[in-house]
Structures are given as C-alpha cells and as structure tokens.
C-alpha cells in the first residue's frame with residue numbers, strides 16, 4: 001500500500017490540553033508519527049500543490065471564516081501580548097450571531113472544547129497534511145488503496161469548529177473532494193462528531209462510526225444510537241469492548257455502507273481502541289487489527305485510510321501497520 005507523509009506536519013507540536021479540571025501534557029505528541037513511520041516502511045512525500053489548491057480542498061468541508069481563524073489565530077495571539085499555545089476559554093452556547101473581533105471571542109465561536117491548542121506551526125502543518133491527504137486520495141480515486149499519515153487528527157473538526165485535537169477534517173475533505181460515491185467508516189475510539197456534522201444529509205456519502213458510548217465518553221454530545229438515520233449510522237459500544245463484539249459491529253457497519261454502492265471507502269482509523277491506550281477503554285489487541293483491516297477491506301472498493309487517534313505511542317506503529325496489512 002502506498003503511504004504518504006510530509007515532515008512539515010511536525011510543526012504542530014502542542015504542549016498541553018485542558019480537561020478534567022486541569023492542564024495535562026498533550027496526548028497528540030509528534031512522537032506518535034515516529035512510531036508509525038518506524039513500523040510501516042517507506043513513505044512518499046506528496047507532490048507540491050499551491051496554497052490556493054489546498055485551501056479549495058479544505059473549503060469543501062469547512063467555512064471560510066473558520067479557515068481564516070486557523071490561519072491567523074496565532075498571529076493575533078502574539079499581537080495581543082500572549083505567549084504559549086492558543087486556547088479558547090469562553091463559548092457561545094447559543095451560537096447567536098455576533099461580530100467578533102477579540103481573539104478569545106473568535107476562538108470560542110469556532111471551538112467546542114479546550115483540547116485543540118494552536119501554535120505558530122499549526123497552520124503550515126495543516127496545509128502540509130492537506131497535501132498528504134490529497135496525494136493519497138489521488139491514489140485511491142485511481143483504484144488502489146492508500147494511507148495518509150495525517151497528524152493532527154481530524155474527525156472531531158466540524159464545518160466551522162475545532163476540538164479534540166482536530167482542526168481540518170481529513171475524512172470529510174477527502175469524501176467531498178473525491179467526486180465518488182463514498183462510504184466513511186470511523187474506527188476511532190471516540191465518535192467522529194465533526195465528520196457527522198459535515199456529511200449529514202450529503203448525497204452520495206454514508207457515514208458509519210463505531211465508538212465508545214457517549215453516555216460515558218468524549219465527545220458526550222454526539223454519537224448515540226438514536227442519532228442514526230438518513231446517511232448516518234452510529235454504533236456506540238460499552239467500555240471494555242474486545243475483538244469479538246467490535247468485529248460484529250464492524251461487519252454490521254460494512255453491510256450498511258455497502259447498501260449504498262460506494263465507489264470509495266474512507267477509513268478514519270484510530271488506534272485508541274487498543275487495550276493499552278492511556279486515554280481510552282476498549283480492549284483491542286495488536287494482533288486483532290489485521291483482522292479488523294481485512295473486515296473493512298471486505299467492502300471491496302478502493303480505500304483511503306487516514307490516521308485519527310492512538311496515544312499508546314510505543315504500540316501505535318505496530319497497531320497501524322497491522323491494520324494496513326489487513327488490506
């Protein structure tokens with residue numbers, strides 16, 4: 001399988017995130033990438049693309065004012081006399097239209113949590129990630145499987161909001177840029193709320209997600225079974241879920257996605273379903289991932305795999321490599 005990566009994605013290197021009442025060291029560390037690169041073998045750099053081409057692709061899934069915030073937030077932060085990572089602290093829960101100018105108001109209007117810090121290198125890393133995504137998408141559209149080593153993750157980013165380590169929604173951008181009937185399969189531990197918000201009601205796209213029950217786990221406000229309908233299927237699973245129950249849910253998701261006759265499969269793969277993941281509570285083992293990859297591959301269509309979560313850094317590479325081997 002052809003794999004794509006751009007070293008410019010390393011420029012996004014958050015120091016901390018705020019949850020459970022305290023600042024914690026960031027879980028989405030750059031070392032995650034080194035673990036994956038060491039395990040999957042040779043990777044290709046994407047061909048160069050103009051910034052306008054990358055922005056046009058991102059703009060298929062995200063609003064112009066949100067992309068402008070991502071591009072300008074760190075500069076405004078510094079201009080306001082701040083140092084360190086950019087984080088919001090106030091949120092307009094009623095989303096009333098306002099003319100927002102202060103950086104803190106703009107951040108709050110485009111975020112739903114305090115887990116997506118922005119630093120000086122975030123925007124350039126996101127543009128580089130978009131290039132990686134489009135290079136891998138080209139391979140999949142041409143009929144082969146491909147892996148985009150996307151980092152930071154993307155599936156929590158919605159049409160005009162960031163959160164959960166996510167800024168640009170790789171899976172949604174790929175689906176909307178592909179020109180193909182697309183099945184999106186989200187196999188991260190956490191519900192792909194941003195993807196769901198972007199693709200709900202979109203003709204020619206189906207979205208199925210296996211994830212921890214939002215009654216117990218982040219992102220809490222999306223992903224219940226009752227939220228299924230139309231082109232969305234949510235299959236929440238209890239904490240402690242191991243291979244057999246997970247594989248059965250995956251088979252069900254695959255059957256539902258196949259009903260729509262997809263020409264392309266986009267997998268949001270998160271290895272935070274791993275039994276040793278430090279922030280999650282499923283019990284998938286490294287050896288299981290090859291079988292799960294084979295189950296996903298049974299859909300029988302060209303597939304683009306993007307990386308979402310997975311925070312057991314030492315095991316992440318082996319878990320990703322095992323999943324890819326299933327294809």
Ligand SMILES: [Zn+2]
Pocket residue numbers: 188189190270272308309310
């Ligand atoms: Zn996750």
